[in-house]
Amino acid sequence: MFNLIYEFKLKPTSAQIAIFGEWLEQCRRVYNYALCERKDWVNSRKCQINACSIKSEYIIPANQPLPTYNSQAVALTQAKKKIPALKRVHSQVLQQTLKRLQLAFEGMWKNGRGFPRYKKTGQMRSFVFPQLGVNSIQGNQVKLPSIGLVRFIISRPIPDDAVIKQARIVRRASGWYVQLTLQWKIDIPEISPSGTSLGIDVGLMHFAATSNGKTFPNPRPFKRLESKLKSLQKKVSSKRFGSNNRKKAQAKVSRLHERIANTRKNYHWELAHNLCDWVDMIFAENLNLKGLARGMLAKSCLDAGWGQFLDILSQCCFKRGVYFQKVDAKGTSQTCPKCLKETGKKKLSKRVHKCQHCGYTCDRDVAAAQVVEIRGLEAVGHTVVKLSEGKGNIPEDVKLCLPTKKESPALL
Structure with missing residues (x-):
């Protein structure tokens, strides 16, 4: 399997922008609530055996396991019955938010990254649709579950032989973007070290x-x-x-x-x-x-x-x-x-x-x-006889798209 991510700029309507903003806010709240559960469990295991804190202690039963993606996904299903705002968000989008938190903890355990932090208002900038329906691309529109057709700018052609696996909606200062993950059922041969x-x-x-x-x-x-x-x-x-x-x-x-x-x-x-x-x-x-x-x-x-x-x-x-x-x-x-x-x-x-x-x-x-x-x-096992001189003409400089100190950015 071979995957590539194609990014396109969206042209959503005002109603669709409001939906995107509401979904990001609900994803942020789910993320923070799930993180709070995990932090409370960790803090409850920090107190000493023979002493208690002067202020308070986290009282969580000793036999209660650490919250995981599976347990929190089950709790999310129950929470959607009580909180109407969660029902308006696609179920898989909220599940991907919990997976995002799980990946953050795995990065902390395996790669030595910092403890995951709470996200402030406006700090959650993307959400994911892990699955798209049939014929999700219709001309210059992408069909998103529970939202419908959203126009986008076709800045590069989408190959016909590729399968669209998922879509990520991203909010940036310059607008909204969609990142489509394309997959090909081909095997890429390894590149052998040879030549200059x-x-x-x-x-x-x-x-x-x-x-x-x-x-x-x-x-x-x-x-x-x-x-x-x-x-x-x-x-x-x-x-x-x-x-x-x-x-x-x-x-x-x-x-x-x-x-x-x-x-x-x-x-x-x-x-x-x-x-x-x-x-x-x-x-x-x-x-x-x-x-x-x-x-x-x-x-x-x-x-x-x-x-x-x-x-x-x-x-x-x-x-x-x-x-x-x-x-x-x-x-x-x-x-x-x-x-x-x-x-x-x-x-x-x-x-x-x-x-x-x-x-x-x-x-x-x-x-x-x-x-x-x-x-x-x-x-790579090559004998160094003489340093290579290359096979073409590389330019002295690369063309830059940089403003001067006196030039103000066009976006401002």
């Missing part, structure tokens, strides 16, 4: 440097619009809580945040496609992104979005038939790519690599990318 190769080193001075000497600029979308964002946030803080003017000011801040995110993501996709045009194998560093996000350069690292870029590059390589693999990032900037000897630690201000053993000199980021390529070739 390329190593990539990501950084802040240059967003990416390749082993063949090319460097790509860092777009810094957040830094370019940070002053504009600061100005808009000041206007929000000066408005009265709950007023319409405050909501309008918050909407402007949300649109600017979305513009920054879209600009960053567009740059990542353009760069990923250019790199896939260049070689047959791509190797990148396996970075500790959580550690970098807590360091002194956290804002710049998050602005660059290395994690998103590596995920996009992996997806792009998969679609384009290019082999992709991450290698150990330890000491890539402290190793000479020519003699493979350690050159010692370098300060961030030192941008040139000069080996004291063999005299090899080049840009620091390019040298690190060459080390990444060597490690990648060794990992």
Whole structure:
């Protein structure tokens, strides 16, 4: 099975927008109630055996098991008989909300993520239809259960041989979107590591440097619009809580945040496609992104979005038939790519690599990318004879869709 997600912008009516908003609010309340049940159960097991709290204790029977998706789904069915607002929401949509909470707890247990948090008003931004009926796409309309036909913009053709498995309705600052999960009954062969190769080193001075000497600029979308964002946030803080003017000011801040995110993501996709045009194998560093996000350069690292870029590059390589693999990032900037000897630690201000053993000199980021390529070739069992020079012409720069500091965003 092969799955892909196609996203389209919806054009709902005012009545449909009201339904979407009401459903999101009910999903938020179900999510918070189910989370409260689980937190109460956990807190009831925290008290000491020989002592009680001065204020109060959570009294839950000792034989009562931890609430799970199955038990809470049964309780949800009983709650729908008492609460009329829950009846207006499609049953599978509410069940998917409970599954979402279950996945949040599994991420905490398995992947070391934080404890799930309550969602404030307006913080729930999507809900899922796990099943769609027959002929769910009719021209430029999608048929949603219990809602009916909703118009959308066909920005890309939907393949006829694909099966629509589910639909996710997403609310953003720029409007409503639908994400259709398409499935094909085909087996995708694994990509074998062969052909020309390329190593990539990501950084802040240059967003990416390749082993063949090319460097790509860092777009810094957040830094370019940070002053504009600061100005808009000041206007929000000066408005009265709950007023319409405050909501309008918050909407402007949300649109600017979305513009920054879209600009960053567009740059990542353009760069990923250019790199896939260049070689047959791509190797990148396996970075500790959580550690970098807590360091002194956290804002710049998050602005660059290395994690998103590596995920996009992996997806792009998969679609384009290019082999992709991450290698150990330890000491890539402290190793000479020519003699493979350690050159010692370098300060961030030192941008040139000069080996004291063999005299090899080049840009620091390019040298690190060459080390990444060597490690990648060794990992796939290739003998490193000479670093690859590529199979085409990669452009010096990628076309950017970034506003200047003086230019105000068009969405505002």
